[in-house]
Amino acid sequence: MTILVFGETGQLARELAADETVTCLGRDQADLSHPAACAAAIRQAQPQAVINAAAYTAVDKAESDEALASVINGAAPGAMAATCADMGIPFVTVSTDYVFDGSGDAPWQPGDATGPLNAYGCSKLAGEEAVRAAGGAYAILRTSWVVSAHGNNFVKTMLRLGRERDRLTIVADQIGAPTPARDIAGACLAMARQLAEDAGKSGTYHLQGAPETSWADVARAVFAEANITCQVEDIPTTAYPTPATRPLNSRLDCASLEQAFGILQPDWRLGLRDILKDLGDLA
Secondary structure (H helix, E strand, O other): OOEEEEOOOOHHHHHHOOOOOEEEEOOOOOOOOOHHHHHHHHHHHOOOEEEEOOOOOOOOHHHOOHHHHHHHHHHHHHHHHHHHHHHOOOEEEEEEHHHOOOOOOOOEOOOOOOOOOOHHHHHHHHHHHHHHHHOOOEEEEEEOOEEOOOOOOHHHHHHHHHHHOOEEEEEOOOEEOOEEHHHHHHHHHHHHHHHHHOHHHOEEEEOOOEOOEEHHHHHHHHHHHHOOOOEEEEEOHHHOOOOOOOOOEOOEOOHHHHHHHOOOOOEHHHHHHHHHHHHOOOO
């Protein structure tokens, strides 16, 4: 099965590229700010499935750049999905916990009412709606707190700062879990292949690492695994203001993903060890 992936240098795309059935398209080949070009790239490649691993991910910058974020995260996936529907091939795209308002403390179900708190979340929600409206075989995979050995992410930032400082203040009242990009990639590939056999599995699903935790405790886990001596002080979100409002509850219920596709929730702590091993930072 040949799979076309939008994205080349991002965390998820780098993991997907390791699969021999995958062809990745970089920005020079398909710029998501031009949705029609993305549709044309699919028609030219004639793949058997498409995975969208590219996105506008600068959450704070999106507050002042919402128009571009909406095109890249909203219109582009919609154009991809419509083209895939026309060609009769499955389409998989990755979304975010930020489509929810972060209220309560129960894990979010895929069918729960959405209510994004920031422009990034709004742009990703627009993409979800466009993909559903396209009418083809599709899977929207919401995830959270993506980490890997590639690109910029919380784990790599903690490794750098932990070696530079004796003490860090880290937000402790945002609860969710890191999700290794390698696990997201594996899930996307499995979903694309299964959708090609059974379009009835189309829908919205969640994938998140387990167990639930806070950013502060993730930092402690990074330091413990990498043998870094750096103290972590818990602080509330209100003590670390950012342009974009972050949800306090990022817990995601992943049961339907296992039921439909047989994909289990990964242990983020095992994923963290793999990341540190890849980086040469495992103690």
